[in-house]
Every structure is written in structure tokens, then in C-alpha cells.
Amino acid sequence: MKKRSSKIAMYDFSVLRDLRKNExxxxxxxxxxxxxxxxxxxxxxxxxxxxxxxxxxKLGRVFGMNPSELLNFAESRSAHKIRPSVxxxxxxKFTEINYGNIxxxxxxxxxxxxxxxxxxxxxxxxxxxxxxxxxxxxxPYEKHELSDGEAIQFDALMxxxxxxxxxxxxxxxxxxxxxxx
Numbered sequence: 001m002k003k004r005s006s007k008i009a010m011y012d013f014s015v016l017r018d019l020r021k022n023e024x025x026x027x028x029x030x031x032x033x034x035x036x037x038x039x040x041x042x043x044x045x046x047x048x049x050x051x052x053x054x055x056x057x058k059l060g061r062v063f064g065m066n067p068s069e070l071l072n073f074a075e076s077r078s079a080h081k082i083r084p085s086v087x088x089x090x091x092x093k094f095t096e097i098n099y100g101n102i103x104x105x106x107x108x109x110x111x112x113x114x115x116x117x118x119x120x121x122x123x124x125x126x127x128x129x130x131x132x133x134x135x136x137x138x139x140p141y142e143k144h145e146l147s148d149g150e151a152i153q154f155d156a157l158m159x160x161x162x163x164x165x166x167x168x169x170x171x172x173x174x175x176x177x178x179x180x181x
Contacts, residue, residue: 011074013044013051019063019073020045034058065178072100090115091164094172103174109135109164116161124174126156133168137161 020030027045031038036058043049051059051074056067063070084095091113095106103124109115128137129151137144137152138161144152145165154160156174 011050011071013047013074015073016041016059017045023063025062030059030062033062069178092162101176105170105172107170107172109133109162109168109170111164111167113164114161116159122156122174123177124156125153125177126160127151127153127171127173127175128162129171129173131169131171133164133170134166135168135170136163136165138163 016030020027025033027038027041030036030041034041036055040049040055041059044051044055051071053067056070060067060070065073080099082097082099084097086093086095088094092107092109092115097104128135128146130146130148132148134145134147137146137154139154140159146152162170
């Protein structure tokens with residue numbers, strides 16, 4: 001039986017194996033696409049060495065990410081507890097949490113409330129899930145009426161406004177877009 005170390009490693013490059021298998025690639029496939037030797041990839045997957053920045057760049061390109069995104073995947077998988085912030089916007093009260101790649105807003109809106117803040121968006125997808133109540137999501141060329149349990153997803157860079165028809169509770173999620181190459 002393998003003895004587990006009580007020391008937590010700063011980076012766990014075994015995620016490369018998960019990424020590789022998810023893409024149905026062999027070590028040789030990744031080596032051919034990246035120019036990184038199969039031996040180095042194998043050692044990284046077994047956490048027997050650390051990756052240089054150039055290696056992260058080359059491997060990241062295979063999986064459609066930049067070096068910092070790949071390093072972020074390899075970062076020690078420990079919990080990160082945060083406290084929410086609270087703010088109001090045009091009749092909505094939002095409780096919000098933010099992590100590196102996701103922003104979650106739990107909102108309560110009164111009938112007649114209308115909110116739109118496209119200036120806060122980056123290159124994200126946005127999901128609006130109506131927990132209860134009813135609202136209209138106005139997009140450039142369409143509008144969607146959402147009721148209890150319904151959701152919509154769209155590119156957050158699009159101009160959009162939420163108009164509450166019946167007092168509602170919503171969960172709005174911004175997810176950073178992946179695969180940049």
C-alpha cells in the first residue's frame with residue numbers, strides 16, 4: 001500500500017492525465033502535438049517533476065488553454081472559502097460571490113424592477129435561472145419570458161436587460177469562456 005504524504009503539493013500535474021484522457025489522446029499524441037517529450041509528459045502526470053513555463057505553454061495549446069489556465073488546473077485542489085458581498089441595482093438586491101472563473105449573483109427583484117449593467121461583463125457566458133417569479137430577458141434581437149425554474153444562457157457581451165414582471169428570485173452566473181486557441 002502506498003503511503004500518502006501529509007504534505008500538500010503546491011501543484012498536481014496529474015491533471016494532465018485527466019485532460020489527455022478527456023480528449024482521448026495518448027501520451028504520444030500529446031507529445032506530437034506539443035513538441036514536449038513523452039518522457040517529460042509521463043513524469044509530469046506522475047508528479048515526478050515540475051513544468052517550465054515554455055512546457056506549460058506548449059501543453060496548454062494542445063488543450064486550448066494558455067499557460068496560466070493550465071497552471072490553475074494543476075494548482076493544489078484545496079477548498080477556498082469566501083464571504084459574499086451584497087449590493088442593490090435598480091430594484092434588485094444581489095448577494096454575490098466571485099471566484100477566478102465564475103461569478104454568482106443571487107438576486108431578488110420586485111415587479112417593475114429593471115436592471116442592465118453590460119459594462120461589468122468581460123468575455124463571459126451568462127446564465128439567468130429564475131428560481132421563482134417571472135421576468136423578461138431582453139437581448140438585442142429577441143426577448144424571453146422566464147418563469148419558475150426556467151433558464152437562459154447567452155454571451156454576456158450582448159446588450160441585455162432583465163425586467164421583473166412578477167416578484168422573483170434569480171440566480172445569475174457569469175462563467176469565463178474557455179478554450180482560447
